[in-house]
Amino acid sequence: MVAEIICVGTELLLGQIVNTNAQYLSQKLAELGIDLYFQTTVGDNLIRLKNAIEIASKRADILIFTGGLGPTSDDITREAVCEYFGKRLILDQEILHRIENYFKRIGVKMPEINKKQAYVPEGAIILENKHGTAPGLIIEENNKIAILLPGPPFEMQPMFEEYVIPYLERFSNQKIFSRVLKFVGIGESSIEERLKDLIENQTDPSLALYAKPFEVELRISTKKSSKDLAKDLLDQMESRVRALLGEYIYGVDNQTLEEVIVEMLMQKGLKVSVAESCTGGLICNKITNVPGASNVFDRGFITYSNQAKIKELGVSDQALKNFGAVSHEVAKQMALGALNNSLADIAISTTGIAGPTGATNTKPVGLVYVGIATKNYVDSFEFRFSGDRLKIKESASKAALNVLRRALISY
Numbered sequence: 001m002v003a004e005i006i007c008v009g010t011e012l013l014l015g016q017i018v019n020t021n022a023q024y025l026s027q028k029l030a031e032l033g034i035d036l037y038f039q040t041t042v043g044d045n046l047i048r049l050k051n052a053i054e055i056a057s058k059r060a061d062i063l064i065f066t067g068g069l070g071p072t073s074d075d076i077t078r079e080a081v082c083e084y085f086g087k088r089l090i091l092d093q094e095i096l097h098r099i100e101n102y103f104k105r106i107g108v109k110m111p112e113i114n115k116k117q118a119y120v121p122e123g124a125i126i127l128e129n130k131h132g133t134a135p136g137l138i139i140e141e142n143n144k145i146a147i148l149l150p151g152p153p154f155e156m157q158p159m160f161e162e163y164v165i166p167y168l169e170r171f172s173n174q175k176i177f178s179r180v181l182k183f184v185g186i187g188e189s190s191i192e193e194r195l196k197d198l199i200e201n202q203t204d205p206s207l208a209l210y211a212k213p214f215e216v217e218l219r220i221s222t223k224k225s226s227k228d229l230a231k232d233l234l235d236q237m238e239s240r241v242r243a244l245l246g247e248y249i250y251g252v253d254n255q256t257l258e259e260v261i262v263e264m265l266m267q268k269g270l271k272v273s274v275a276e277s278c279t280g281g282l283i284c285n286k287i288t289n290v291p292g293a294s295n296v297f298d299r300g301f302i303t304y305s306n307q308a309k310i311k312e313l314g315v316s317d318q319a320l321k322n323f324g325a326v327s328h329e330v331a332k333q334m335a336l337g338a339l340n341n342s343l344a345d346i347a348i349s350t351t352g353i354a355g356p357t358g359a360t361n362t363k364p365v366g367l368v369y370v371g372i373a374t375k376n377y378v379d380s381f382e383f384r385f386s387g388d389r390l391k392i393k394e395s396a397s398k399a400a401l402n403v404l405r406r407a408l409i410s411y
Contacts, residue, residue, distance in 0.1 A: 001171045002035045004060035006052055008068035008077050009151060010043035020153055021066040028160065033172040033223055034062065044074040053084045057144055062168070067151030069134035071113040077148055078121070078137070085141045087121040095120065099133045127163045131155045138167065177230035178221040181241060182251040184402045188216045194244050198237075205233050213387070214395040214402075215250075215257070250405060257401045258286040264408045265296035272404065273344035275301040275313055275334040277325065278352035278368060282397040298344040303334065313337025326351050326363055331371030331380040339373045346374045346411070348404050352383075354392045368396040370403045374411070 005025050012019050022039050029036045038059065042052045049068075056063050068077030082089055096118035103110040117134050120126060127136030132155040137148040147164060149156045183191060188211040192199060195218075199207050205222035220237050224230040242249060251260050265272060274283050274297075284300035287293050301312050306325055309315040315333040323329045334349035352368030359365045366385040372378070381403055385395040 001062060002037060002060045003029050003062040003064055004056040005029075005036065005039045006049075006056060006063060006065045007039070007041045008044065008049060008065060009041075010045075010074075012041050012067075013043050021149075021151070021156055024153065024157060025064060025066070025160070028165065029064075029168075030176045030178075032165065032168050033175040034168060044068065044076060046076050046080055049076060049080040050084055053080060057084075061143070062145045062147065062171075064147045064149065066149045066156055069117065069136075069148060069150050071111070071116045071133070075116075078119070081137075081139065081146050081148060082121045085121070085139055085144075085146065087123070087139065087141070089119040090122050091115075092118050092120050092126070095126065095135055098128070098135075102133050125167075127159050129155055129159060131158060136163065138164075174223045174225050175230075176221055176223050177227060177234065178219055179234045179238060180253050181218045181220070181238065181249050182255065182257075183216040183218065183245065183248045184214065184250050184257060184398060184405075186216065186245070186248045187211075191216055191218065191245060191248075195241065198240060198244075205237050207237075213391055214385070214398040250402070256286075256290075257398060257405065259290050261401055261405055261408065262287065262290040262293050262296055264405065266292065268408065268411060270345040270408070270411065271296055271298045271343060273298045273300065273338040273342035273347045274400075275303060275338035275347065275349040275371075277302075277304055277309070277334070277350055278354045279350045279393050279397045279400070280304065282393055283348070283350065283400055286397060286401065298342045299338075301334075301338055301341075309334060309337075313341065324363070326353055326367060326369060328369055328371075328380040328382065331369035332373070332378050333371075335371030335373035335380075336378055339375070346372070346404070346407065348372050348400050350396050350400050352392070352396055354389045354396075356389060366392050368392070368399065370396070370400045372403050372407055374407070377407075 005022055007019055007022055011017050026036055040052050042049050065077050068075045099114055099118055100110050114133055121139055125138035129135050132150055134150040136159045139146040149159060188209050205220050208219045210217045220234055222230050222233045250257055276283055281302045287297050303309045303312050306320050313334050314337045315330055319329045319333055331349050331351050335347045338347035349371035353359055353365050355365035368383045369380050371380040383399050385392045
């Protein structure tokens with residue numbers, strides 16, 4: 001079976017909201033093993049929407065709509081689909097009663113225009129909306145299936161999980177199973193070069209690389225009838241990839257770098273402190289977002305100015321004058337200061353130029369130094385990042401966490 005997603009709403013075309021519905025539905029269809037070749041976004045225009053339906057129906061068996069089920073005049077999805085399939089809209093008293101009760105629960109009189117949402121295509125399967133007023137609908141006609149879902153994600157997603165997934169499962173005897181390996185400290189092109197033979201000769205499972213700021217994801221996917229069959233294939237491919245690039249793999253699937261680090265610190269019974277300049281507290285934020293971080297995170301120092309570096313971390317005025325704040329020497333002294341002024345066993349630091357100003361002939365935007373210190377070891381590492389200020393800060397924070405991860409492996 002082939003599906004097509006049609007997202008309805010002029011606000012999507014104007015970029016006023018991000019179309020997260022398409023991303024969510026694409027992921028769910030892939031998990032169900034239902035092929036998806038096209039996505040369409042169309043504004044609140046009846047003629048254009050009917051044209052989109054006609055085009056989609058020629059290349060897909062299942063049309064999944066989001067949006068345009070509201071009570072106002074520009075909510076036209078229900079009407080357009082009914083016109084295309086030759087269906088009458090009829091008033092459903094049970095749905096009307098649910099909508100009236102919804103407004104009673106929130107202490108508001110139901111506007112008369114909301115009665116429009118109680119009109120449904122004759123013969124349609126009704127999907128109850130437990131988080132709003134617009135019911136979902138399924139129409140089966142002429143070997144085609146139209147699934148109409150509300151636009152707000154907090155209404156659409158629960159409806160899809162509860163009703164649509166069980167409905168669609170009968171149309172696929174195979175599902176797509178995936179595993180994501182997460183790499184840090186190595187670029188996408190370098191990974192592809194090291195995995196060249198596997199990528200060029202891939203059949204089943206398939207491999208796909210996705211680059212992110214200072215990390216890369218490798219998705220391994222297979223379509224199988226059972227989880228056990230898929231697991232064997234995914235395990236085999238993961239082992240082959242780890243044999244070539246294991247030192248750069250920090251996690252699997254939904255694991256984040258900071259979650260892995262917090263777990264490593266817990267296992268080793270260690271505490272960490274952080275000194276930040278160019279990252280402005282981003283590393284501390286990432287670590288403390290992880291539940292249980294209080295057991296391993298001692299404290300953080302955000303020393304943006306030179307005076308703060310001197311006063312809070314004991315960075316020498318001479319080092320700042322001779323080498324500048326963005327240097328190996330200052331990064332190391334910052335890490336040592338964070339270690340010596342805390343109860344931590346290991347400390348990391350960042351100092352750099354996030355831009356867009358502050359660069360010199362010898363120190364460009366994106367230059368970052370990461371320091372690390374333990375009671376027996378002090379070192380620093382140079383990185384050069386590209387992108388805007390936020391991307392450089394994000395990349396620098398991940399680089400620092402990776403320096404910490406690699407140190408913990410051998411601690």
